[in-house]
Amino acid sequence: MTGAGGQVGRSLRQELPAARFLTRQDLDVTDGAAVRSLLKGTDVVVHLAAMTNVDRCEAEPDAAERVNGWGTGVVVDAAAASGARVVYLSTDYVFDGRKRGEYIEDDAPAPVNVYGRSKLAGEERVRAREENLIVRTSWVFGDGRNFVRTIVDAARAGRPLRVVDDQRGRPTWAGDLASALAHAVGAGTRGILHVAGDGEPCTWAELAELALEAASLTAPVERIDTDTYRRESDRVVAPRPANSVLSLERARTLGVPLADWRPSVGRCVEGLV
Numbered sequence: 001m002t003g004a005g006g007q008v009g010r011s012l013r014q015e016l017p018a019a020r021f022l023t024r025q026d027l028d029v030t031d032g033a034a035v036r037s038l039l040k041g042t043d044v045v046v047h048l049a050a051m052t053n054v055d056r057c058e059a060e061p062d063a064a065e066r067v068n069g070w071g072t073g074v075v076v077d078a079a080a081a082s083g084a085r086v087v088y089l090s091t092d093y094v095f096d097g098r099k100r101g102e103y104i105e106d107d108a109p110a111p112v113n114v115y116g117r118s119k120l121a122g123e124e125r126v127r128a129r130e131e132n133l134i135v136r137t138s139w140v141f142g143d144g145r146n147f148v149r150t151i152v153d154a155a156r157a158g159r160p161l162r163v164v165d166d167q168r169g170r171p172t173w174a175g176d177l178a179s180a181l182a183h184a185v186g187a188g189t190r191g192i193l194h195v196a197g198d199g200e201p202c203t204w205a206e207l208a209e210l211a212l213e214a215a216s217l218t219a220p221v222e223r224i225d226t227d228t229y230r231r232e233s234d235r236v237v238a239p240r241p242a243n244s245v246l247s248l249e250r251a252r253t254l255g256v257p258l259a260d261w262r263p264s265v266g267r268c269v270e271g272l273v
Contacts, residue, residue, distance in 0.1 A: 002029055002075060003048030007142035008089065011178035012046065016185065024049065029071035035078045042084045044185055047075050047126075050119070054093070057115035058238035064114050069121030076125045076132070085131040087185055092138035092169060092196070094120045097241020104247045105136075105192040113238040123192075133184060134192045138246055139207070141268055142174025148268055151208045155219035165205035165223035169244040170196035173264035179257050189254060194246040197261025201245045210262060214269040 003009050004021035013021060020042075027038055029049045039045055050068050051057055057064035072088065079086045093116035094109040111117045126132045141148040154161055172195070180195040202210075205223045212219055230237045248258055 001046040001048060002027060003050060006048055006052075007140055007144040007146065007174040008177055008181070009048050010143050011174040012048075012181060015178045015182035016046075019046070022049075029075055030066055032074050032078070035074050036081065039075070039078045039084065040082055042079070042082055044087060045075060045079045045084050046087045046089075046181065046185065047072060048089050049075075050089070050122075052115070054113060054115040054238045054240070055236055057118060058113055059236040061114045061118075064118040065121065068115070068118035069125070072122030073125040076128065080129060085129070085133070085188075085190075086126055087133045087135065087181065088122060088126040089181075090123050090134050090136045091116065091119045092136060092244035092246050093241065094123065094136065095241055095244055097167075097243045099243060102245045102247035103194070105194055105250055112241060115238060127192075131190055133189050135181060135184060136192065136194050136246060137172050137177055138169045138196045138244055139171040140174055140177065141171060141265070143271060144174075147204065147207065148211045148265060149272055151211050152215045152217065152269060152272055155212055155215070155217045158219075160222070161208060161219055162222045162224050162229070163205040163208045164226050164229050165203045166225045167240050167242055167244070168201050168203050170198075170201050170246055170248075171207050171261040171265065172196045173259070173261060173268055175267070176257075176259040176261070176264055179259075180251070183256050187254070189256075193250060193254070193256070194248060195251050195256060195258070196246045196248065197264065198248060198258040199260040199262055207265070210265050211269060214266040215272070
């Protein structure tokens with residue numbers, strides 16, 4: 001497994017205890033010789049390594065393309081040489097957000113930011129072999145740097161909370177996603193699969209309010225629109241899709257374990273220190 005030091009990788013340690021967990025310090029996925037050496041003899045490669053900070057990707061597009069696009073190609077080629085299939089974690093941000101309903105696996109990607117484009121480039125490399133699997137997910141929170149932790153930490157510090165309320169998606173707890181990934185690995189699922197938190201989708205502001213409630217904090221959340229947030233920011237802010245709600249119907253049909261994201265927010269907050 002690549003990218004084992006991230007939120008999902010840490011959660012997968014409980015689900016796939018026999019796997020070999022390679023962190024960013026263990027493996028640079030853009031180093032072809034190192035990737036071929038470390039992946040030799042494997043049957044399945046769960047490829048999580050990525051540059052995932054969306055705004056940083058926008059500011060550093062070459063780095064994003066190298067890690068998320070080129071690096072994924074390096075992993076796919078090394079896996080093919082070893083006879084292994086790849087399970088690749090991708091994103092809802094491969095879509096432009098203009099669709100009114102939920103995005104299904106067959107909808108045409110049209111990313112609006114560098115992060116989405118770089119992850120789509122990775123998808124294209126993974127799709128070159130039919131035994132591989134692309135798992136698209138969204139709004140991941142867990143043990144590490146993420147939106148839920150940022151909101152709770154800001155509220156505890158007494159900082160004002162102004163949160164975007166015109167982007168809609170499915171929050172996903174890393175622990176729930178890890179369970180779904182482990183199921184897909186064991187089932188030999190192929191193609192493209194959407195996996196995210198089940199239940200009614202929400203906006204970032206609604207997620208913030210639920211996180212504060214779970215943490216027993218009463219800080220007010222000021223709801224703002226995306227244009228206001230970008231205009232008032234002092235750094236590069238990548239465009240985001242207004243609607244990135246992923247359909248979970250294929251996952252349900254295949255028996256993939258899904259969990260309501262709302263109780264999972266509480267479980268995540270309980271682990272914050």
